[in-house]
Amino acid sequence: MSYVPLNISHLKAIVFDLDNTLVTSDMDFTWLREQLGCPLSSDLLSYVEQLECQQAREKAHSVILEHELHDARTSQPMPGCLSLLDFIQRKRLLTAVITRNCAEATQQKIAHNQLNIPRIITREHFPPKPSPDSLLALAQEWQLQRHQILYVGDFLYDLQAAFNADMPSCLVTHGKKVPFSNQASLVVEHLHDLEEIITKQLV
Incomplete structure (x- = not known):
C-alpha cells in the first residue's frame, strides 16, 4: 500500500x-479483547460479527458498548x-x-x-x-x-x-x-x- x-x-x-x-480515548482494547476472547491478531469488530452464536454476539456488542460509553463520558x-x-x-x-x-x-x-x-x-x-x-x-x-x-x-x-x-x-x-x-x-x-x-x- x-x-x-x-x-x-x-x-x-x-x-x-x-x-x-x-x-x-482511553479504551483498554487489551482488556476488552480478553473479555471477549478475541485474539490479538484479529480485528475486534470482525471477530464479534463472525461469532456463530447470536447470544454471544449480542453479549459481545453489549460489552463493547459499555466500554465505549464510559470512554465517551471521560473524553x-x-x-x-x-x-x-x-x-x-x-x-x-x-x-x-x-x-x-x-x-x-x-x-x-x-x-x-x-x-x-x-x-x-x-x-x-x-x-x-x-x-x-x-x-x-x-x-x-x-x-x-x-x-x-x-x-x-x-x-x-x-x-x-x-x-x-x-x-x-x-x-x-x-x-x-x-x-x-x-x-x-x-x-x-x-x-x-x-x-x-x-x-x-x-x-
Missing part, C-alpha cells in the same frame, strides 16, 4: 476519525481540535466524522465535547474502516471528486480506508513514532499543525 498525493489547494472537505484524532478534545473545526467552518469546507464506534457512543462524544460537526458516520451505517464505503458515500453525497476530500486519522485503518477510496490521508502522530507513517499523504504531530499547513496553502 502507498498513498494518494495531496494537493491542499484542491481541498473542499476534511473528514475525521474520532478517537485519538478529534477527542481523547476531551485533542490539542488543536476546536481551533481546526472553527477554521473549517470559516473556510466553508465540508466536514464529517467517520468512526468505527457505535452511533450512541459517538453522539455522546460529539455532544460531550461540543464538536460542531453535522455529518456523523458510524459502524451501523457502513462497513467499518478500512472499508472505503463511507468515504465513497460522502464523495457522492457532496458531489466532490475524491482528491478534494482529505481523511484525517491516527491509525493504520484510517490510512487504508483513504487509500482504498483513492483519497489523500493525513496521519496525526501526537509526537510518537508510528511504523505506518509512510502510508500517509501528509504527517503532522498535532491538529494545529494541520491547520497551519492548510492556512498557508489554501486560498
Whole structure:
C-alpha cells in the first residue's frame, strides 16, 4: 500500500476519525479483547460479527458498548481540535466524522465535547474502516471528486480506508513514532499543525 498525493489547494472537505484524532480515548482494547476472547491478531469488530452464536454476539456488542460509553463520558478534545473545526467552518469546507464506534457512543462524544460537526458516520451505517464505503458515500453525497476530500486519522485503518477510496490521508502522530507513517499523504504531530499547513496553502 502507498498513498494518494495531496494537493491542499484542491481541498473542499476534511473528514475525521474520532478517537485519538478529534477527542481523547482511553479504551483498554487489551482488556476488552480478553473479555471477549478475541485474539490479538484479529480485528475486534470482525471477530464479534463472525461469532456463530447470536447470544454471544449480542453479549459481545453489549460489552463493547459499555466500554465505549464510559470512554465517551471521560473524553476531551485533542490539542488543536476546536481551533481546526472553527477554521473549517470559516473556510466553508465540508466536514464529517467517520468512526468505527457505535452511533450512541459517538453522539455522546460529539455532544460531550461540543464538536460542531453535522455529518456523523458510524459502524451501523457502513462497513467499518478500512472499508472505503463511507468515504465513497460522502464523495457522492457532496458531489466532490475524491482528491478534494482529505481523511484525517491516527491509525493504520484510517490510512487504508483513504487509500482504498483513492483519497489523500493525513496521519496525526501526537509526537510518537508510528511504523505506518509512510502510508500517509501528509504527517503532522498535532491538529494545529494541520491547520497551519492548510492556512498557508489554501486560498
